[in-house]
Amino acid sequence: MRRRLDAWVRERLPLEPLVEAVRHKTVPQHRSSFAYYLGGMTLFLFGIQVGTGALLLLYYRPSASEAYESVQFIMTRVPFGWLVRSIHAWSANLMVAAAVAHLVSVLFLHSYRRPRELTWVSGVLLLGLTLAFGFTGYLLPWNQLAFFATRVGTDMAAAVPFAGDFLVRFTRGGADVTGATLTRLFGMHVAILPMIATVLVAVHLLLVQAHGMSVPPGVERNAQQAGRPIRSLPFLPHFVLRELFGWTVALALLAGLSAFYPWELGTKADPFAPAPAGIRPEWYFLWMFQVLKYAPATLLGIPGEVLVFAGLGIGGVLVLLLPFWASRTDRWRRALVGVAACALLVMAALTVIALMADGGAHK
Amino acid sequence: MTTLRVVIGCAAMLFASVGVVQTQDRVEAARKAFEGDVHMAAGLQCAACHSGGGDAAASSYAVERTRIAPMCARCHSDPAYMRQFDPQVRTDQYSQYLTSAHGRDMAxxxxxxxxxxxxxxxxxxxxxxxxxxxVAPLHVAKTCATCHADRVRMAAFGREATPFADWSTSVHATALLKRGDTSAPACSTCHGSHGATPPGVTEVANVCAQCHVREADLFRASPKKAIFDGMGQAECLVCHENHAIHQPADAWVGLEQGAVCATCHDASTKGAQTINGVRLGLDALTRGLASAESVVERARRAGMLVDDARVMLQEAREHQIQARVLVHTFADKPFADVAAKGLEAVQRAERAGEVALEELQYRRRGLAVATLVIIGFLITLGWKIRRLAAPGS
Amino acid sequence: MGDRVADTGPARRDVLNWLLGSWLVGVLGSILYPIARYLVPPELPEAAPPSVVAGKATALATNSGRIVAFGTAPVIVIRTPSGELCAFSATCTHLTCTVQYRPDLEHIWCACHNGHYDLNGRNIAGPPPRPLDRFDVTVQGEDIVIVRRT
Structure with missing residues (x-):
């Protein structure tokens, strides 16, 4: 009976090769193998976002007159609604952190090398998508802070040469941030971005499975010199159980954060109210915010904002296409790590400055 | 000799020209100020007031102080003339002024x-x-104070110079100057403007009752009215002062030192029981409200829904306000009823706040249980991983 | 205690797997329970609405008023002596008592300090410093519907 059922399933679900591949998959083990868990952690948090996001959709209403009230309703009247929303908000932040950590570790371990160029590109695109998720989701509760932050954030697009005005209108769905913007960002947040994300995540995972885990060049060389194979860990169950351990810790962390620091709702957005003190974007955009503050009004006749955006744009393209221009010499790689570390430090410092300036403004 | 005459002549001319220059400056300044004047807008010229002097002597331009009011009154007491500028205009200012303390002295x-x-x-x-x-509501007190806060000037009339300072500490000044509530009274609201004169003992209550109608009604219906009238006391002022009118405190009702009732009453006098009863009721409401508010606030800060509790708190506060007004009945009955209703609302609010806090505890306990389960799972998982590590490596 | 069971390797692994499974059920339970509770609709099926129904239009007699809850704030609906409907925030602008309609005076009155408002919500006597906020009233079918002015 059981054998027949087994056979019936196997015939209709030809997963045998996949199961076999997973069974033989191994993960290299070395000093930096913790980095292999960061992608999985990002994936787990993405899964939480999909789950809690779907739950929030049951009660959320995407209109300027009802959005705030419906979120308030979720937070106060729906059983465990406070938990679902707080987890969604906290997990979004942790996911950005995990995705950035994943990217940085891949960069530092040079895992973007041939033949994994496309994995890197899809990964960078996914990070951009994560930030877009954060930006579009920020406005959805329609509270005062998010309203003004979105107004400032979308206004920055105006600095883009030629297409600036169009971009502002495109993101806002009109000349100003209104109910139309809310509906628009909502549509992006729950339909368009998830659609793209699903495809990109599938491609990314497929590529990861196809190429297997990358071994850092240094580790590879050491193993070659010593003439012994690189130690490895079976994917199933060793690696999966370790990953599960990390996920469970993340889950406990999310539950604790949500219970003790429930995500605030603030007051309802009022387009005619004066901008509240301390408007600021989400923390992961703060460094850009701070750079804009330092930008000179004009330099050589070009507006400072345009210069900043040009710089950021060039930087973004360089990061996206990193595997195609990165040289393979050791010295060059060390230089790249140094430059990346400096860039990260500067970004962190800018974020801290912005946070401290904001803290001062509250006093 | 001739030289001396020339010198004297020159000196005289010099002095005369300085005088002329000074006069010219003053005329120029007056002309400048007059450009924004409502009379200028109405088409009046300098000569409308300064008609006395055709000659250049400076002194003849100035209008004597005693003649200022009659001069203004030439137009401002003429309804037919004034109507062309404003159909609603009042023309009784001068006749009022004549009845005022200012006007009588000036006469x-x-x-x-x-x-x-x-x-x-x-x-x-x-x-x-x-x-x-x-004389706009926000400035009028300062304007009166230019003279009435001047101790030397007031001493000449045997008057105190304290009213402005006293008023500045009052609830009325706070409402007017801090909150910008222009319906709050300044000097002229109680004393009148053109007919300004201090209200007498019997008039004071009428002045206060312009705004504080309910308190006045209750007071007049109470036994206190006849007693105060008999003693020649100015009703409201006995407890509330005249200029330094401060936010009334519950502690004013009572028999101990500092309470306003204690000025006349002690434990042996009639009404001691009522006074104590009212005070107990007020204190119970205040204490209850503070306690319920803190419970509800704690729940709110923890992110709990406390809308219902806040509605009940609001209801309780309303009863507290009513109860404080009802102190002016100087009787047990209506006060006790309202105070009881307020206390009941307070208790409901506190209960609602406690329910919210219990819900919070429930959440925390739920989290604790979930965390325990997760930690148990993690420990077992860690154990399992260590067991697996041996064959794997 | 662990060392004693270590001798019997497979038996210990079974115990471990069973234990792990049980804990996993617990973890899944603590995830699924909130989700299940979340999915059950709450007693109040909707968020605070931007409008409320203030009873039947026919039930509000001429020259009378009624207090209704708008979210958590009271609103007074009045049918004026001339038969028109109007609605105001029922929170007195003086010290936030709830106002009422006085048929004898034909206007709105606050009992706390004898504040008076006319049928346009203007403070006409007593201590209230500001007029009452006005709400829009429409009649839909039989019902009076109050909408907050934006």
Whole structure:
């Protein structure tokens, strides 16, 4: 009976090769193998976002007159609604952190090398998508802070040469941030971005499975010199159980954060109210915010904002296409790590400055 | 000899020209100020007031202080003339002024008292309804204070110079100057403007009752009215002061030191029981409200839904306000009923706050259980991983 | 205690797997329970609405008023002596007592300090410093519907 059922399933679900591949998959083990868990952690948090996001959709209403009230309703009247929303908000932040950590570790371990160029590109695109998720989701509760932050954030697009005005209108769905913007960002947040994300995540995972885990060049060389194979860990169950351990810790962390620091709702957005003190974007955009503050009004006749955006744009393209221009010499790689570390430090410092300036403004 | 005459002549001319220059400056300044004047807008010229002098002597331009009010009254007491500028205009200012303390003194030839221009300005007069006017609600107290807060000037009339300072500490000044509530009273609201004179003992309650109608009604219906009248006491002022009217405190009701009732009453007098009963009721409400508010606030800060509790708190506060008004009945009954209703609302609010806090505890306990389960799982998982590590490596 | 069971390797692994499974059920339970509770609709099926129904239009007699809850704030609906409907925030602008309609005076009155408002919500006597906020009233079918002015 059981054998027949087994056979019936196997015939209709030809997963045998996949199961076999997973069974033989191994993960290299070395000093930096913790980095292999960061992608999985990002994936787990993405899964939480999909789950809690779907739950929030049951009660959320995407209109300027009802959005705030419906979120308030979720937070106060729906059983465990406070938990679902707080987890969604906290997990979004942790996911950005995990995705950035994943990217940085891949960069530092040079895992973007041939033949994994496309994995890197899809990964960078996914990070951009994560930030877009954060930006579009920020406005959805329609509270005062998010309203003004979105107004400032979308206004920055105006600095883009030629297409600036169009971009502002495109993101806002009109000349100003209104109910139309809310509906628009909502549509992006729950339909368009998830659609793209699903495809990109599938491609990314497929590529990861196809190429297997990358071994850092240094580790590879050491193993070659010593003439012994690189130690490895079976994917199933060793690696999966370790990953599960990390996920469970993340889950406990999310539950604790949500219970003790429930995500605030603030007051309802009022387009005619004066901008509240301390408007600021989400923390992961703060460094850009701070750079804009330092930008000179004009330099050589070009507006400072345009210069900043040009710089950021060039930087973004360089990061996206990193595997195609990165040289393979050791010295060059060390230089790249140094430059990346400096860039990260500067970004962190800018974020801290912005946070401290904001803290001062509250006093 | 001739030289001396020339020198003297030159000196005389020099002095004369300095005088002329000074006069010219003053005329110029007056002309400038007059450009924003409501009279200028109405088409009046300098000569409308300064008609006395055709000659250049400076002194002849100035209008004597005693003649200022009659001069203004030439137009302002003429309804037919004034109507062309404002159909609603009042023309009784001068007749009121004549009845005021200022006007009576001025009629006796006392030049140190106020006349029209002292409050409304000289050149550059604006409408009284203009917010910039020195008699506009936000400025009028300061305008009165230029004389009435001057100790030396007031001493000459045997008057205190304290009213402005006293009023500045009052709830009325706070409402007017801090909150910008222009319906709050300044000097002229109680004393009148053109007919300004201190209200007498019997009039005071009528003045207060202009706004505090309910308190006045309750007071007049109470036994206190006849007693205070018999003693020649100015009703409201006995407890609330005249200028330094402060936020009333529950502690005013009572028999101990500092309570206003204690001025006349002690434990042996009639009404001691009522006084104590009212005080107990007020204190119970205040304490209950504070305690319920803190419970509800704690729940709110923890992110709990406390809308219902806040509605109940609001209800309780309303009863507290009513109860405080009902103190003016100086009787047990209506007060006790309202205070009881307030206390009942307080208890409901506190209960609702406690329910919210219990819900919070429930959440925390739920989290604790979930965390325990997760930690148990993690420990077992860690154990499992360590067991697996041996064959794997 | 662990060392004693270590001798019997497979038996210990079974115990471990069973234990792990049980804990996993617990973890899944603590995830699924909130989700299940979340999915059950709450007693109040909707968020605070931007409008409320203030009873039947026919039930509000001429020259009378009624207090209704708008979210958590009271609103007073009045049918004026001339038969028109109007609605105001019922929170007195003086010290936030709830106002009422006085048929004898034909206007709105606050009992706390004898504040008076006319049928346009203007403070006409007593201590209230500001007029009452006005709400829009429409009649839909039989019902009076109050909408907050934006």
């Amino acid at each position: 006796r030839g006392e030049l140190r008292v106020a006349t029209c221009s002292d409050c409304h300005g000289v050149h550059g007069v604006v409408r009284a309804s203009d917010p910039r006017a020195p």
